[in-house]
Amino acid sequence: MTVPTLLTTVIAAIKSSKKYRDTNEGTVRALAEEALRQHKKVKPAVKAVRARLHSIMAPYLGDPDYDAAAAQLTAAYASQDLAHIRQTCWEIMAQHLSTRERLPLLADFYTQIFAHTGPPTTILDIACGLNPLALPWMNLPHLSAFYAYDIHEPRIQFLNHFLQLNGLRPQAILQDVALTFPQEEGDVALFLKEMPRFERNYHGLGRPLLEALPVRHIVLSFPEVSTHGGRNLVNRYRTFCHQLIAGHDWPLTELLFDGELVFIIKKR
Numbered sequence: 617m618t619v620p621t622l623l624t625t626v627i628a629a630i631k632s633s634k635k636y637r638d639t640n641e642g643t644v645r646a647l648a649e650e651a652l653r654q655h656k657k658v659k660p661a662v663k664a665v666r667a668r669l670h671s672i673m674a675p676y677l678g679d680p681d682y683d684a685a686a687a688q689l690t691a692a693y694a695s696q697d698l699a700h701i702r703q704t705c706w707e708i709m710a711q712h713l714s715t716r717e718r719l720p721l722l723a724d725f726y727t728q729i730f731a732h733t734g735p736p737t738t739i740l741d742i743a744c745g746l747n748p749l750a751l752p753w754m755n756l757p758h759l760s761a762f763y764a765y766d767i768h769e770p771r772i773q774f775l776n777h778f779l780q781l782n783g784l785r786p787q788a789i790l791q792d793v794a795l796t797f798p799q800e801e802g803d804v805a806l807f808l809k810e811m812p813r814f815e816r817n818y819h820g821l822g823r824p825l826l827e828a829l830p831v832r833h834i835v836l837s838f839p840e841v842s843t844h845g846g847r848n849l850v851n852r853y854r855t856f857c858h859q860l861i862a863g864h865d866w867p868l869t870e871l872l873f874d875g876e877l878v879f880i881i882k883k884r
């Protein structure tokens with residue numbers, strides 16, 4: 617087989633699998649190219665791409681049924697009842713581990729963060745998962761743009777439906793931020809509970825990503841304890857965060873919530 621044929625075959629094998637058919641094709645292509653450089657043959661390359669995707673996509677964190685969830689949101693927003701809207705967003709966020717763990721914090725998570733950054737009018741939510749659904753707790757009447765980046769196609773489509781229900785432009789973007797850093801300017805970029813995995817998946821890319829973001833503040837968060845075993849990770853991630861921005865004159869504020877360690881980095 618020629619190299620282009622090998623590549624097409626590996627991509628087709630991944631995109632036809634139930635687990636990864638919804639993954640951004642650019643992500644699959646980049647991983648397939650890398651795997652073929654290393655393995656040369658289809659079978660081991662497919663195996664290597666699946667192993668990388670397991671860590672990158674983290675399907676084990678959970679997903680809602682996106683069509684059903686979109687219909688629930690449509691009904692909730694039609695009611696114009698904030699309690700109903702919040703309840704619906706809450707139930708959908710409960711279906712993904714990262715947002716589920718943040719639910720008990722929502723009442724003052726963003727209030728505290730935005731007290732430091734000022735209320736943003738433009739937000740970038742990087743590797744967003746379902747976190748944009750926290751918007752009804754953000755209390756931002758003057759928000760004009762919410763950019764959300766992820767590599768899961770149905771999630772992005774669903775989030776665009778949600779943003780439109782909120783009167784915002786559909787600016788959830790199917791973009792692999794390891795291949796193309798976000799270019800959109802904003803007041804606050806959220807990069808929640810993903811940096812350790814990002815550094816593991818794309819060694820050394822965390823710092824250039826932070827440097828490239830054209831925003832005033834970056835909100836970087838980490839789990840307080842490990843998913844397995846409940847080990848306290850605060851000291852380790854505090855050191856890690858300081859290393860990531862070492863040499864930059866970027867003031868840092870630390871907020872410790874019950875379960876999530878948050879750093880607010882002031883870039884400019």
Ligand SMILES: C[S@@+](CC[C@H](N)C(=O)[O-])C[C@H]1O[C@@H](n2cnc3c(N)ncnc32)[C@H](O)[C@@H]1O
Pocket residue numbers: 672673674677714715742743744745746747765766767768791792793794795807808809810
């Ligand atoms: C652990 S979840 C975090 C979700 C969210 N930040 C939160 O804390 O609620 C990680 C998310 O990052 C996305 N992701 C992983 N690698 C990515 C990449 N290179 N570009 C864009 N999104 C990515 C995954 O698809 C997944 O939705």
